[in-house]
Amino acid sequence: MNADGYQAIMAQRNEIMRRSVGIDYQKYATGVLAFDYEGLMAETGYDIDRIVEVQRRTAVGATPLVELENLTRLARLLAPPGNGARIFVKDEAANPSGSFKDRRASLSVHEGRRRGYPGVIAATSGNYGAAIASQAAKAGLRCIIVQEAFDSQGVAQPEIAEKTRACEAYGAEVIRLSVGPELFYVFLKLLKETGYFNASLYTPYAVQGIETLGYELAQQLFERERIFPDAVVVTHAGGGNVTGTARGLIKAGASESRIIAASVDLSGLHMASDRDFNRKSFTTGHTGFSLPFTTWPDRADVPRNAARALRYIDRFVTVTQGEVFYITQALAELEGLERGPAGNTSLAAAFVIAQALREEQVVVVQETEYTGAGKHPIAQLNLARRMGIEIRRGDPKTSKPGQSIVIPECPEQLAVAEVDLERVRRSYLHNALQSLQKHDTLTAADFAFLAAETRLDLTTVEEMIDELIGQTG
Amino acid sequence: MTEKIGKGVWVEIHNIVLQPGERAPQVPDDTARVPLEMCVKGFLAEPAGLGEEAEIVTAAGRRLRGRLSAVNPPYRHGFGPPVPELSSIGQELRHLLAERKPSDEC
Numbered sequence: 001m002n003a004d005g006y007q008a009i010m011a012q013r014n015e016i017m018r019r020s021v022g023i024d025y026q027k028y029a030t031g032v033l034a035f036d037y038e039g040l041m042a043e044t045g046y047d048i049d050r051i052v053e054v055q056r057r058t059a060v061g062a063t064p065l066v067e068l069e070n071l072t073r074l075a076r077l078l079a080p081p082g083n084g085a086r087i088f089v090k091d092e093a094a095n096p097s098g099s100f101k102d103r104r105a106s107l108s109v110h111e112g113r114r115r116g117y118p119g120v121i122a123a124t125s126g127n128y129g130a131a132i133a134s135q136a137a138k139a140g141l142r143c144i145i146v147q148e149a150f151d152s153q154g155v156a157q158p159e160i161a162e163k164t165r166a167c168e169a170y171g172a173e174v175i176r177l178s179v180g181p182e183l184f185y186v187f188l189k190l191l192k193e194t195g196y197f198n199a200s201l202y203t204p205y206a207v208q209g210i211e212t213l214g215y216e217l218a219q220q221l222f223e224r225e226r227i228f229p230d231a232v233v234v235t236h237a238g239g240g241n242v243t244g245t246a247r248g249l250i251k252a253g254a255s256e257s258r259i260i261a262a263s264v265d266l267s268g269l270h271m272a273s274d275r276d277f278n279r280k281s282f283t284t285g286h287t288g289f290s291l292p293f294t295t296w297p298d299r300a301d302v303p304r305n306a307a308r309a310l311r312y313i314d315r316f317v318t319v320t321q322g323e324v325f326y327i328t329q330a331l332a333e334l335e336g337l338e339r340g341p342a343g344n345t346s347l348a349a350a351f352v353i354a355q356a357l358r359e360e361q362v363v364v365v366q367e368t369e370y371t372g373a374g375k376h377p378i379a380q381l382n383l384a385r386r387m388g389i390e391i392r393r394g395d396p397k398t399s400k401p402g403q404s405i406v407i408p409e410c411p412e413q414l415a416v417a418e419v420d421l422e423r424v425r426r427s428y429l430h431n432a433l434q435s436l437q438k439h440d441t442l443t444a445a446d447f448a449f450l451a452a453e454t455r456l457d458l459t460t461v462e463e464m465i466d467e468l469i470g471q472t473g
Numbered sequence: 474m475t476e477k478i479g480k481g482v483w484v485e486i487h488n489i490v491l492q493p494g495e496r497a498p499q500v501p502d503d504t505a506r507v508p509l510e511m512c513v514k515g516f517l518a519e520p521a522g523l524g525e526e527a528e529i530v531t532a533a534g535r536r537l538r539g540r541l542s543a544v545n546p547p548y549r550h551g552f553g554p555p556v557p558e559l560s561s562i563g564q565e566l567r568h569l570l571a572e573r574k575p576s577d578e579c
Contacts, residue, residue, distance in 0.1 A: 006495060074566060077573050119533060142533040152507035161550035168514070173533035177490070178510040182497050186490060186511065194535070274504040326562060333563025334570075374550035382553035393558055407558045411566065 009188050017303055020191040020198035022115055025303040032440045033432055034449030035304055037311075044204045046107065048251050051212055054110050058138050060102045061212050063094040065220040065364070070334040075354045078412055085230065085357035087350055089365040090217050093339050097134040097166065098127065098370030100213055100343075104201060104240060105131035107209035112197030113139045119196040123187040123301060125149060125160045126284045126342075127369055132199050133170035142173075144196065146187050149176035151277045158383055159283050159342075162374030179274045184301065201240055202300040207307050210244020211251060217364055218252035228254035230361040231353060233346040236261035236316070237289035239297055239309035245366050246312035257364075258314045262349035263290040264342075265318040265417065266401045278387050279402040281321050281380040285345040290316075294424055296431035310428055310454055317416035319348040320396040322406040325377040326414065327351055341377050343369035352416045381405065425454040429464050475522030478544050485514045485546045486529055486539030513537055514546065 002008060009016075018024065023043060028035040046054070055061045068087045076084030095102035105122075109132060112120045119142030122132045129145040136143035145167045150156040156164075156176075167174045175190070177183050191198055200206060218228055232249065234242045246259045264286040269276040271288040280286065294313070297305035324341050327348040332338040340347075347365045354363050373379065381391055390404040395413055399406035408414055432450060436442075442465070451461045478484060491509040515529030518536060527541040 006491065006497070070570065073570060077569065144531075144533050144535075149512075150510075152510075156550065158550045161548065165548045165550070168532070171532055173513065173515070173531040173535065176512040178507070180491075180496065180500055180504050180509050182491055182500075182509050185497075194533075270501050272499070272504055273501045274507055325559065329559050329562040330566055334566055373548075373552055376552055377559060378552045378554075378556050379550065381556045381558070391556070391558055407562075411569070 004189055006182065006185050009185055009192070012192065013188060014303065016188050016192050017198065020196065021200065021203055021302055022197075023203070028304070031443045031445035031449060032436065033442070034445045037308065037452075040304060041204050041208065041306060044111070044208055046208055048211060048215055048248070051107060051208060055103060055106045055209070055212060058102075058106055058135060059096050060106045061095070061216060063216070064091045065089070065217055065224070066091050066337070068331075068335050071330065071351060072354065074330075074334070074411055075351055076359070079355035082359055083355055083357065084359050085354040085361040085363045086359075087354050087363055087365065088221065088229075089337075089347065090213065090367055091337070092213070092343070092367040093370045097130040097170070099131065100210065100241070100367045100369075101127040101131035102134065103209040103213055103244075104128060104206040105135045105199065105209070107205040108132070108197075108199040108203065109135035109139050109141065111205045112199060113141055115197065117195070117197035118142060119144065119194060120199040121146065121187065121190055121194065121196045122199040122201070123183060124201065125157070126163060128201055129163050129172070130166040130170065133167040133172035136172065137170045142196065143171070144173045144175065144190060144194070146175045146183060146190065147177065148179055148183050151179055152274050155278050157278060157283055158374035158379040162372060179272065179277045181272050187301065198301070200300065200302045201238055202302050202305040202307050204306040207240050207244045210240060211248035213366060214245035214248025215252045216248070217366055218249050218254035218257070221362065221364065225362065227362060229257045229364040230357060231258040231260050231363045233260045233262055233350040233353060233363060233365050235285040235343055235345040235367060236263045236309065237284045237286065238293045238300070239290075239305070239307035241367070242309040242312055243307040259312050260315045260317065260349065260353060261290065261309065261313045262346045262416070263287045263318050264324060264345050265320055268400070269402045276402060278383060279389060281384050281405065282324070282342055282345075285342045287318060291424075295427040308453065310424065311452065313421065316419035316421055316424065317349050318419060319345060319414075319416055320399050320406070321401070322396045322399055323348045323408060323414050325381065325405070326408045328377050330411075337368065338371050339368035340371060341380065343367045348414060349416050351411070352414050425456060426464060426468070428454055429461070430468055433465065433468055475525065477520040477522055478517055478541065480517055480520055482517045483514065483545050484517050484527070484529060484541055485512055485543040486527055486537065487512050487542035488539040512542065513539070517541075
């Protein structure tokens, strides 16, 4: 068998991971499924002040919290009298590579360097690649970014093409792949061959790096208004953004702020499909990531995912692609901020959520991202049209991912669709059961772990598990 | 004879990582039917012609071999023409803000 062939490399997965992250995940196992999550997070040895110190050295963080007065005014025109919370946005585009991903990358790269790795590797088609490349450039480390970049016709997703350019601008080697989950195989092979640090999005470092975002926004709002946010809306994909932000809010004392996860609805599109690849206008922040990762976080590129969104989400909503494009245009023309579009997923949701809150309440959108060639609604819609997708003004509820994008005719048409968290929790437990080997028996520690993971009480977890076992025999 | 591209020129190489028969079992049919392709840029290590086997030194300093697919490949992504469905949104919203009081009907 070829030592670098697909099966051979996949079989070495655990060993390659262990060497490339430098964390012995096994040490934290407390049951068949259970592990000591807080123990794993504490392994990094960083407290929030130390993270801030590391991030300040590369000008990461301390981004402005901007009140969106005109969008708030617009929301109040549509809301019942007395409603229409003030909307604020954390302008994360002000970070060095233009997104909150610099927070994740800063601690990862710092740690990779501290541990003496010669370089860093990350598998990402999005902003995280540019963030890692930027941090690696400053740290003097070699950097390889692996992207899923083009379909079998050679058509590149414009947003990813822009990330290729940005990564190359920061001096990184960019491996551009066609569509498929075997990207992970290429990634493992590279880790094995180079001995570089795995700057995964899902290590404790990458997630702790985001804690400063929640921490800062709570502090900034408190300094200005003497209140903590009533709701923080977070664009949700792999779970790191939600997890890190929520943990940071809690550390700042804002544990009462509701965490609302928002994703773009891409239901019906297959994430590993060559055909569907260029029929989605969003490469992140969508349900193709958020649903699988919320219902089973450990599908990540490390043995235990430090991003465990279900522990923190109070409410989970989806919006459509057309609504995000609409609010992106509104943000540029009413607030003078040309940002996104992907980061504006949470803004589209916040605009709707604010209308159901009182005027004296505050909703914070916790990120923006830079925009530019390729990373822009115009570029995305031009590609969509070329792929045969219908684009029109109308009621966004009538849109169908992969077939049509419907831009609202008026702001009243923006809405959020609720994701049933009860179903998500059940699905998590189902996946947990699926991951068991035949001889495995759940221990008391496992039940306690599952309760913490799903925020359900022990009795409910036990009942749901019994029910699920009954269904599957 | 193909014209040789000189050593040290910024180029792109192309490789097939997995043939259609070698794709992961979980990929959908449309993906399983096509190969997994890889493109990487770097400086040409030795003179080579377009379409020929070539070696590059990547930005991370690695030596990689593959078919020479492009010389100084351009970044082709851009914006494209303005999209009419977006063009009038700002104007519409400014009118709404100027004309309407809270709670007026749509």
